[in-house]
Structure formats: C-alpha cells, structure tokens
Amino acid sequence: MLLKVSKIVLAIVLSLTFTISLWKIIICVHTKYFDEFNKNSVDNWLDENELGAYKQLFRDFGISTLSSCGNPEMLPELLTKELPPSDEHRLQRAALNLQQKLILREWLKENRLQSYYSRLIAIEVTSIEDVYWLEDSRASQILGKDFGIWNQARQKLPTSKSNLEMLKADLWSTVVKTSNHQDAWTWGGMLVVSVSVAGLVTLAAISGNTSLAPEARHSLLQYVTGKYLLPSNCRVEWHFQDPSPVGNTVSFTVRFFQRNGNAYWICDTDQFYVEVTAEGAKKVVAISELGSSTDPNNANEAKVKFTVRTAGQYKISIMIGNSHIAGSPFYRNFVPGAISAPRSRLIRSSSVVVCQVGLPNILYIEARDDFGNLCTNFDNDSDPIRGYLVEIYDLNDQICEKYNSAITLSYDKVNSRINVIVLFPEPICLRARITYEGQQIPNAHFDLIVLSSCDTTLVHKNIASRKHNISYDAKLLSVAGQPKSKPRKVHCYIGPKQFTIKEMILKIIPKRIATFRVCPSTRIHFLATTSSSSSSSSLTSTLNDDNNNNNGSSSNSSNGTIFIIDDGSQPKIELSSKDRNLIAATFTHFLIKNIGGSETFKDKQDFFYHEVRKFHGSNCFHEKISLKVQREKILESSMKATKNFSVSDWCGNFEITFQGEQGVDYGGLRREWIELICTALFEPVDGGLFCTFHEKRQALVHPNQNRASHLKLKYYEFAGKIVGKCLYESALGSSYRQLVRARFTRSFLAQLIGLRVHYKHFEQDDPELYLQKIKYILDTDLDKNENVEIYFVEEVYDNTMGQLIRTVDLIPNGSKIRVRNSNKSQYLDALATHRLSNNVKEEIDSFLKGLNLIIPDNLLSIFDENELELLLCGTGEYSIADFKANHIVNGSNQEFRRVLDWFWAAVSNFSQTEMARLLQFTTGCSQLPHGGFQELNPKFQITSAPTFANLPTAHTCFNQLCLPDYESYEQFERALLIAISEGNEGFGMS
Secondary structure, X not given: OHHHHHHHHHHHHHHHHXXXXXXXXXXXXXXXXXXXXXXXXXXXXXXXXXXXXXXXXXXXXXXXXHHHHOOOOOOHHHHHHHOOHHHHHHHHHHHHHHHHHHHHHHHHHHOOOHHHHHHHHHXXXXXXXXXHHOOHHHHHHHHHHHHHHHHHHHHOOOOOHHHHHHHHHHHHHHHHHHHHOOOHHHHHHHHHHHHHHHHHHHHHHHOOOHHHOHHHOOOHHHHHHOOOEOHHHOEEEEOOOOOEEOOOEEEEEEEOEEOOOOEOOOOHHHOEEEXXXXXXXXXXXXXXXXXXXXXXXXXXXXXXXXXXXXXXXXXXXXXXOOEEOOOOOEEEEEEOOOOOOOOOEEOOOOOEEEEEOOOOEEEEEEXXXXXXXXXXXXXXXXXXXXXXXXXXXXXXXXXXXXXXXXXXXXEEOOOOEEEEEEOOOOOEEEEEXXXXXXXXXXXXXXXXEEEOHHHHHHHHHHHHOOOOOOEEEEEEEEEOOEEEEEEEEEEEEEOOOEEEXXXXXXXXXXXXXXXXXXXXXXXXXXXXXXXXXXXXXXXXXXXXXXXXXOOOOOOOHHHOEEEEEEOOOXXXXXXXXXXXXXXXXXXXXXXXHHOOOOOOHHHHHHHHHHHHHHHHHXXXXXXXXXXXXXXXXXXXXXHHHOOOOOHHHHOOEEEEEEOOOOOOOOOHHHHHHHHHHHHHHHOOOOOOOEEOOOOOOOOOEEEOOOOOOOOXXXXXXXXXXXXXXXXXXXXXXOOOOOOOOOOEOHHHHHHXXXXXXXXXXXXHHOHHHHHHHHHHHHHOOOOOOOOOOOEOEEEEEOOOOOOEEEEEEOOOOHHHOEOOOOOHHHHHHHHHHHHHHHHHHHHHHHHHHHHHHHOOHHHHOOOOHHHHHHHHHOOOOOOHHHHHHOEEEEOOOHHHHHHHHHHHHHHHOOOHHHHHHHHHHHXXXXXXXXXXXHHOOOOEEEEEEEEEOOOOEEEOOOOEEEEEEOOOHHHHHHHHHHHHHHOOOOOOOO
16 A cells, blocks of 8 residues: 555656656747747838837837737837837827727627638728728628628627727727737647646556545546546437427427546536527527436536527527537527417508409418518418408498408418408498408408499599699588588599698689698598498598597588598598599508508608608719818807708718817718717707706607707707708618617607697606696596686796796687586697697797708608607617616516516517617607616616506506516517507507
C-alpha cells in the first residue's frame, strides 16, 4: 500500500514538472508569434493611412493592437507630444474611421454576418450609420440568402441619435474586451495539452484504485475516463407527429449521456439551450424543465414544450454551450389546424355585392384556422365545403327559402379557397350571411343588389361617363330623424367623389340639401317598405342604434323603396326612390373603386400608398433637398427653412444638416430630425400646440386652444405638412418609411377623416371627465332624480380662481332646455362636439390644410380612427421584458394565475402588429410613451373577470385588461385574438 501511494506521488510530481516545462516553451512561442501578428496589423494600418513613419513611435507608446489604434483614450498623449498638426489631424480621422469599422465588424459578428465584412467595406459601408442608407436591392445582391437576417438586424437599429450612440458604445466595449482576450484559444490549448499529459500520467498511477473515482468527479480523471457530458451522445425523443397541426403545445425529451455512455445528471450550469425558429427567422418561446425532483432515474432528462401558431417548417436547435447535440438542428413541419369561422375571410370583401340577373358572380372564401393559417390540408375523403351554410334574408330579416339555390359553393383546389357562386333569376335586394358550423364568418355578411341587364348597363354607363350629371329622382322623407310633413321631391347626383342631394326651386333653381363623400364612412341603410317600422338593415353590417329611432317617419310603400344615407358627420337623411337599387349600386361601384376593391386594412393600406405615389406622379422625383436647421430651435428653424417650399419640395428627399455639427445624412439624420420635430410639435407641455385633458404626461394629445400667443395657426399647418411628409415617405417603401411619433386622441383622428365626434370619445380622450360626468349621466335616471338639474349648456370656469366665467349654449336656447332620459344622448354628443371639435375648429382646419397639401383628403377617408393611427404611427417596437417588468396584476386565485401564465405565453409569440392591437384595445393607443411601459400611467393592469369563456374586455381609462377564465389555452388565445382584432370599435365601459 505504501509503495502504491509512493508511485502516485512520484507520478504527480513528474506530471507537474512536465507541465511547467511545457508551459514555458509555449509561452515563448506564443509571445513571439502574436507580438509579430499585432505589430504587422498596426503597421499595415499605419501604411494605409500614410503614417508609416510613426511605427516605432507606436511601439514605444505600447500601442500594439488595432483596438488601441482606434481608441481615442490612448491616442491624445501621442498626438499632442510627437506629431505635427497635419499628421495629427490625419491620425485622428484614421483612428475614428478604424473605430467605426471595428464597431461595424462587431455588429456583423453579433448578427452572424461577419463573413460579409470585406464586401461591405468594398462598397464603402464602413460604419453603423452606413447600414441605414444601403439600398435593399444592393444589400440583397451582396448577402443573398442572409438578406433576411440583415433586414431584421437593420430594423432593430435605433433611430434616435442618443440610442445609436449607446449601441455603438456597447459594441466598442465588446471590441476592446475581445482584443484583450484574442489569444485565449492559445492559452486554452496550452492548458488542454498540459493537463492531458498530467492526467494520463496520474491515471497510470491510480488506474487500479477505484475508490478515488468519486472524489475525482470534477478533476482531470473525469476527462480521461469519459465521465463528462458529451453533446454528440445526447438523444431526443419526440412526443408529436411530423407533420403536426398548429395550436397544440408540443413537447420532446432530451436525454443526456456522458462520453462513456452512462447517464448524465443535467443541471442549470450545463448551459442547456433550445432555440425554436419558424420560417422568416421568427423565434418561438420554448419552456425547458431539467431533470426530475421525484424520480432520480429521470435526472438525465430535459422536457421541452412550445406552442406553434404559424404553419410551416421549424428549425429546432438543441445545444449544450456552443455545441449542438447529435442531429441538431432538427426540422419539423406543422400544418394548419381545423377551420375557424372567426378567422376565415372573404377575399377582397365588400359589404355589398352588386350582380346581374342570369350572370354568375363569384366570391372567394379563404378558410383559415384559429391562428390565421390558410387551411389546405384536406384529406382525399373529406369534403372541403362541408360545414358551410349560406343563409338569405329579405329586408325584414326573414329567411327567403325560395332563393336557397341562388348561391352555391365549390372548392378551388388550385388556389385552396371556397368559391361562392351568386346567380339570381330576377332583380331583387336581399341580405346574405355565410356561416361555418353555425359560426358567422366575420366579413361574410353582406347585402345583395341584383340588377336587370338594362339597369346593369345603365350603372356601368354612369360609372364610365366623365360627366357625372345624371340624377335619380327621390323624395325627401326626414332629416336628422325629424320627418317632413310632406315628402319633397329631390334629385340624387352620384359621382366618383360625392353623393349630392338637391331640390329644384321653381323647377329651375337647384338648391343643395346635403353632400356626402363616397368613402367607407358614408353608409346607405335600407328600410323595409312593408310598414313604417323603425327597423332597417345596413349595407355594411347592421344599422347603428341611432338609426333605429325612425318612428313617426312617413315611410310607406307608396313612396317607393326607402333608404337612409349617413356619413357619421352630417345629419342623416331618409329618402325614398323607385331607383334605390340603381343609386346604391352606383354608389357601391364608386366606393369599391375608391378604396382599392377591398375593406381590409392591409388592402386599403396598399391602395393608399399606390394612390399617393400616383397622385404626385412625375412631378415629384424625390430629389435630394438640403435642409440646414438648428438643434436648439428645431421647430422655428425648420419652419423658416421650409417656408417657401412647394408641394414638389415637400416630396423631396431631405438631407438634414444640424448647424455646428459634422455629419453626412444617409437617412439617420433625417429620421432624427423627424423625431425631434414630432417632439416639438406634439409633446404636451404648458402652452404648447397640443395638450392632454389631464395631467398624465403620456396621455393622448389634442390641439390646444389655450396655447401660447406666439404659436399661430401656421404652426398647425406646418404640423400637417410634417404628417403628410411622413405618409408620403412611407408610400415610397420600407427604406424611406417614417412614423409619426405622437399619441393622438381618437376625436382628433376622427375629424381628420371627416367623422363627427360623439360622447364615447371621452372614454379614451378624457377618462377623468368620462368617469366623473359622462358615466354618471348615463347611469342616472334624470326623470326621477329631480335634484339633478342639467341643461344644454357648457359652463366655463377660471382655471386659477375656479369662478364661473360664462356659459355657452350647446344648442339654440340650450339654457332653457333641461336634460332628460330621452335627450341625454343628444346632450352628451353636443357636449363632445363643443369640447372636442368646436373649440379647436380653426386649429384642426389649419392642420388639415397642411396635411391635404400632400395627402388628398379622399384617400385618408378610406380608414377609420384605429386604422388611421396604425397608418400614421405604425406598430412600433415592443419589449416583452419591459412589459413583464411594468404591469399590475389584480387577482390571485389559482384559476387566474393559470390564465395569467397563458397570457404571457400568448403575448410572447405575438407579432408587432398584434401587440399594437393589444395596446390599442387596452390603452386606446397603439403607441407607448417614449419610456415604454414604465411611463404608462396608469400602469398596464391585468385583472380577473368574473365570467367564463367570454371575450376579454378593456377599460381604456384605467389601462385595464380583464381576462375571464377558460377551459384551455387554445380557447383563451383564440378569445384574446378575436377581442383585440375585432373589438377595437367598442368601449369597455359604454
């Protein structure tokens, strides 16, 4: 025993002696080799910049690496003491350029694009700023298949100068650290060689003594005996089929083994990592559970779970440290799930379908699953149209069984869609609804106007005519719900832009009664002619509640077919005409043409961009226009610089120069200028151009009637031009896209597209007033409560003293009209009109003057308020980590904790657009304050709702999202997506 111990001690001494000697040899070789390498790199850089005469001087000062040459902290002493002024300036420029190149190389390295560094340098992309202006076509040629990675990395670059400088500072810090450890691999190699030799010698001495093995688990013995985790020995067990349907939470198990084949107990320090990536480089959140706390036999396992929502091929990388396990990366395919009626859609839908007797008109339905994937995976034995049902109603909402065969369905296998074939035998006006397994397809609820061949020819003739002076006779029945004692004969003129109603005085003098724009906000509602009932049907969906108050109308069958026209701004008008179907068909054809043929936001957005480019045409070539401004007086200097700009100038490509600053604008300075201008214009400050209705700084902004005296109306006109400029730049493509950095009130956005304001706008625009006054009036019985006396007046108080200054009649003789239950809605709407519209009418008109100089008002009017905000402000960038760190949870029961976990799992997989919709649904705006979720006030609240399986609701005045309980994650996610995508028109507390 003593002899064996002596052998072990002798072996250890010999191994240590050998290791020390080996280290000395390698250190000498390493020092000589890398000193020569670094010296050559610095020497080459000096020669390239005509500074080769100072090579020895650099060595004397100990500057031996490229990172040191580009480090401004190390050069000043050298520059000031030894170099003449001319070479000093040259060295400063060379050092700055080198620093920018090294930062660019590090950025490329972080995004796995370092192999393209030389090619980018060759085309003069030498800094992070140059990445902004590199055109997509040129970048695509250089990067090829990696262009998608490049595009995503570029979009993540900050647009503000301060954030960009912070990023560059972080990258430079990494460059310096990397330079200091560039020889780490050599020292690692030395260590491996030396310890291997020492280990082998030691192993030879102790190979017969197995009792030492447990104590040697983390020593050299572990390596030699194979008792360590080897990635290539690990195996995966899949718990789902390939392919598998989307929507389910799938899982797999990874089993870990040592090099010698024995099981390895996995733990957190082993750097086990799973990355699941969908097509397009979108990452999916995966949850890993290591080992088992109850069964030691499963300690070498890791269970991984993730949920897939998008069909396609997924890349699953399973890594330990920087090494893939055997077979990684894996590729698995996911196919669409079952058809979901709420997510299926009519392609290029319209709320009214005009067709001709005897001729088929084909509509198309895209069948999609709960997550929006196009369903194409039909079995050979299954019928793709099974479950679809077409229901036809008359204008009294009675089912018309005689026309059941007029609409048939078939499946188009080539294009993977359902054909809806409409073929009627006679002229008629009906309504149709398409369902799938009893559920309504959202945009498959439309009206049908079936015209005779003669009427169809007449409609097409009117549309093709350049002189739209053809009129249809009608009778005026009521205005704003007030019936006429005797119907008056009028004429309806319909053109591409306007629907005008006129009457003839003395049969020769035309008098205009009303003019409506041909846009989505103008709606025609049909009334049944069998009685003077107040019920009606809408060409778009169902008639608004306000349109149901038609009692007392003189509607009857003798006056012909009856309809109401309402644009949401002017008083609605009720008419009757034997040519009602011709009027509605002509209006519909013009409307569909004006919005690009579809009512979906994406289609309208594409049409808008196309029409903006077409509107400016060859008159605006987007030529470069230099603009010199002062950072300290950004608003005044910018207005002065653009004072005499024409429309063509505003459509130019601005090259911004900040006075007193050096820098060439390749796009970054222009984006910074836009951001600074938006801050100066739209930041809610005392006496500013825009204000909020309460003290919360991040609240929605509205034109300020109490602005400082020097802020004239021309400032609002300039603000409109800036917004128009951003929209025009966005229409040119993603490379030029500009977003408006502001959070506008819904009432302001509504007025930009020509809609009237109403009291429901207060909930989002002025939540405090809504809670204190509006909701109180809505909930109070004013007929029974005699203590509450409210009249149609607005009281104006002094802000400092709180004294009553004056009262303003909201309607004629409003001070004498008391508010009752019957007219409380009229009072609240009049209050909204006064506060949100009339008080700032001049400001809004000036804003529109500037905006419409660049963007025609008829193009803006194809959007609603929510869509207009997304068009102006985009979806922004949202950090889930910031979201999780800055929110409030109300509710602690076990069921709600489960729903809360589901919420974060769903949100983690949201696209930026879905996040924008969630914010818009909960807070009233898709934009966050500049500080992100941290500055949202009140904080984003997630609250338990005392219901089951209902859609989530929101209270925008509290920034509160209410989540009911659900049976499964799939049910919850579906309800959440429906709520944020379809429920943005509602108000949680209305």
